[in-house]
Amino acid sequence: MTTDVVPNRTFAEIEVGDSSSLTRVIAQQDIELFAALTGDANSTHLTAPRQPEGGPLPTAHSMLGASLISTLLGTHLPGAGTTYAGQTLRFERPVQAGDALTVSVTVKEKRDADSRIWLGCRGTNQRDELVFDGVAEVTAPAGKLWISPGDLPEAVLHRHSNYDRLIARCAGQRRVPCAVTHPCDAAALSGALEAWKQGLILPILVGPTARIRGVAAEAGLELGELEIVDTPHSHASAARAVELVRDGQAELLMKGSLHTDELMSAVVAREGGLRTGRRISHVFIMDVPTYPEPLFITDAAINILPDLATKADIIRNAIDLHRGLGLGAPRVALLSAVETVNPKIPSTLDAAALCKMADRGQIVGGILDGPLALDNAISPAAARIKGIVSEVAGRAQVLVVPDLEAGNMLAKNLSFLSGADAAGIVLGARVPIILTSRADNERARLASCAVAALYAEHLILQAGPRA
Known part of the structure; x- marks a missing residue:
């Protein structure tokens, strides 16, 4: 034409x-x-x-x-x-x-x-x-x-294939036992049941039995022979789900219809919680239609204003997840508003320090660079224009944000303006924690379960045979 x-x-x-x-x-x-x-x-x-x-x-x-x-x-x-x-x-x-x-x-x-x-x-x-x-x-x-036939609007086909590949990798893998905490609405319960049908997890439903069965009946959901652990309320559900993990009956934890704070309070409790030597952090695994590979964003849900030590653990958690999913050593971009160190912008100082920590072997398994602005972290053209020569610039796989506000806004911008899907998982506890939102679609919920199941299997292999 x-x-x-x-x-x-x-x-x-x-x-x-x-x-x-x-x-x-x-x-x-x-x-x-x-x-x-x-x-x-x-x-x-x-x-x-x-x-x-x-x-x-x-x-x-x-x-x-x-x-x-x-x-x-x-x-x-x-x-x-x-x-x-x-x-x-x-x-x-x-x-x-x-x-x-x-x-x-x-x-x-x-x-x-x-x-x-x-x-x-x-x-x-x-x-x-x-x-x-x-x-x-x-x-x-x-x-x-x-x-002028050339004056046409540009059409972009939004493909979502990264999640399909992750879910497909679970084929043939055992269903990982998962304590589903207080699944007392249709969205939470149906998400867990669909992941069960897809062969990703084996749900253990923790919550008031009558309410769970009532939600299932109203929504037309089949519970089959799934185990229900009866609890009186959401606080008790969180505590009991954590106990199931500590007792070895569950290898994953999934948030149901209770508030995130309730679940995480039980997870981080000094007595009876699921703490490890790592700070707990959250990773969004974004499937962005216009980006060629999964894009990790961390931390946009747990740590509000992380200090340098917390950021180091946030990075370690994301690197371990990326490698544990078989995606290799990630290219990690430490984001700020600019790509140069500026004493008036604290996130640029943290980025420079974290890169030096990686140089000294304090953070291993990934390739770090920063500070980087968002454009030159994900756009090769922007990095080239700025004259940034780096293995990370323009092709980052993990974006480490300065604080929760920046991460939350970045993830939601990608979701609601770019058509991205956002799977979510919490790391740094004894087991992966599936932290979904009521706004998540079915594909994102399944992807969260697939990521958690794959990573749980990786952690078990790393730990070696049980005594």
């Missing part, structure tokens, strides 16, 4: 026999965009592309190819100002991803009384096989107009 300015053809200028055509290669992304626009999620169209020797390629929606008739009528013949009045079509064969579809229109009849024009329409593939044919009826423009 040309990007030059194209004049239309007025009714007076058009003659019977005039024709125009265009050729477009139908890509898999075109099929997926059409599905997203129309809501037609027929699996025939959305199967992942395969090579011919591996089976049939995905088939385009019939109307995707036919829509190119409208493109031709509206941009070339007659062009700008054309009004569609009717269309008949007969489809002869499918269009598959990778096919080059040529669409042509030819003027068959004109009617002076109302400027109506009838055009024969044909679509053929790269083998000159007929894909569809029919007749279009339009009202041609009376006056001259010009358009």
Whole structure:
């Protein structure tokens, strides 16, 4: 398709026999965009592309190819100002991803009384096989107009595949026993049950039995033979769930419908809690459609204003998780407002100190750089413009934020403005803790469970055989 300015053809200028055509290669992304626009999620169209020797390629929606008739009528013949009045079509064969579809229109009849024009329409593939044919009826423009076909809005296809890969890696792995703390609303209970059905966890439901069964009945959820540990209220649920972990009956902890503070108070209790030598911290594992790999953001949920020692543990926790998920040694960006050390901005001083700690072997397993502003942490172009030469700049995998406020706003910006999903997990305790939000969709909830299950298995392997 040309990007030059194209004049239309007025009714007076058009003659019977005039024709125009265009050729477009139908890509898999075109099929997926059409599905997203129309809501037609027929699996025939959305199967992942395969090579011919591996089976049939995905088939385009019939109307995707036919829509190119409208493109031709509206941009070339007659062009700008054309009004569609009717269309008949007969489809002869499918269009598959990778096919080059040529669409042509030819003027068959004109009617002076109302400027109506009838055009024969044909679509053929790269083998000159007929894909569809029919007749279009339009009202041609009376006056001259010009358009620039290049002036189109940019379409971005938001793919979410990072979570799919994490969930797929749990296939064949045992269901990890998980104490689900106070699942007394439909969202919390259904999330745990779906993770059970997907083979990720084995839920132990901790809460008031009558309330849990009542929620299940009202929401149409099947509890099967799952164990329910009866407790009178949410505080007792948190304490009992922690006990199950301490007793070795559960290897994961999941937040239900109680407040985060209630659960974490039981986790960090000096007597009977789940403390380790590490500070507890939270990691968002973000699936950002426009970023090529999972993006970790930490800490955006637990430590409000972490000091240097706490930040060091936040980084260690994130590095261990990244490696434990089989993602390798992460590139860790220590974020601030600027990429230079400025004594008036404390986060730049912390970043410089943390990098030096990594140089001295106090933080191991990852590649650290900072301070870095967000743009030059994730954008190669921004890093290049700023002249930053670094293994981390422009391609960070872990973003360490200065404080909870910055992290929380960054994660929510990505979720609500960029269409990202946010799985969440708490680290630094004896077991991984699944900390989901009521606003999380099912994919994010499952991803949180998959991350926790994979990491729990990693920790068990690291610990070696039990006595």
